[in-house]
Amino acid sequence: MHVDEEQLQRLVDDELGEAPDDWATEHLLHCEPCRERVERARRDQREIFILLGSLDHPRPKFDSATIVARGRRRNSAWIPKAAGFVVAAVLAGAAYAAPGSPLPSLAAKILGRNQDMPVRIPVARTTTLPAPVSGLTVATANRMSIVFAATQSDGAIRVTLGDGHEIELRALGPGASFSSSEAELTVDNSGSSADYEIAIPKDAPRVEIRIGARRVFLKEGDRILGEHAELNGGQYVITFAGIH
């Protein structure tokens, strides 16, 4: 019996493990053909690695300070925008609602509406700012909830189970922002029509997905529950339009 392909490659890469591989090392001392196979594989590998080097381009100079600055900028970029929006909305609302304010009649004139007609009070609506990132990755907790704050008129959530160790969530469109705590990942998707991709580790003990208060998907051990989730091409697809 000679070394198998796994052991041979591990000998080449100096990646032999423990007990099961001791035999391979021992065997090599006495087996000339296997020694030759290892040497030949080593030479072949060296040649391939040299060829791969021909693909390299000169590496651009870059320092971590620039990355840190970008990371900080991006983390804080939404704060002044959001604050500005809130202040503007409050001021506009106050000006509109103030007694004797000319704004309601001005608005009525612009809209061509009779001032005596009941005026529709504008419903406060949160305009979603572009998300600072298109997604995030979080470590899997024992019990994890992914919560979409609102339902959407359009879009879908595609869930895949993979071999990774973290939950990955991506928004494939604008209008969603994310936040996370130890056991909850929240997607503020009000007004968005984005699609979402969620990769859940197969070995995650318990992960649920909720849209508002409604649970639309639950993975508990190997068990998958979700009356709104359709299995399609290895993905569980939850369409927002189907949730009321």
Add this chain to the structure above:
Amino acid sequence: MTLQQNSVVQSRRVAERAQSFDDEFAALFKVQYPRIYRYLDRMSGDPDAAEDLAQETFVRLYQRRSMPDEPSAWLISVGLNLLRNMASSTRRRIELLESNRSEHDSSTGFESAEDATQTHETQARVRRAIDSMDERDKSLLLLRADGYSYKELAAALHLNVASIGTLMARAQRSFRSIYEESGHAR
């Protein structure tokens, strides 16, 4: 301890943790940035895209504000996802190969015309072979060529560590077969 003292101590701890993360990040960047860049460059054949993606990978790590369990595997995984998502990668690579070809033409003054032609042919054959391989095989090959351990490869590419050797041997066979075939085809 008064409430105020307690708050000061907590603020200091938060600041220390932030500083500690920044230091760890800077140290990791120094070692891993060249490796991630090289991997993405070899995978895509597009140095500009590789630079953008490598930077974005590290920006995401910085935004995470905590180190993953296996930072090198995490970086590869994120970098690879970004590469997959780069919709215009193919178009950009083709444009870049063209521009590289002309740059290279003017920078080979010390080579004879015959040597330069041979170098280009070798590069083109290696590129074709890499592009023809499936993503797992080329990642295994490129990352191992850059010294990543079997454990790191298994974690980054979500593979069973016990079969990395076999997969690596297959990836090498696949590369060699396509590379040699393209030589005969000329």
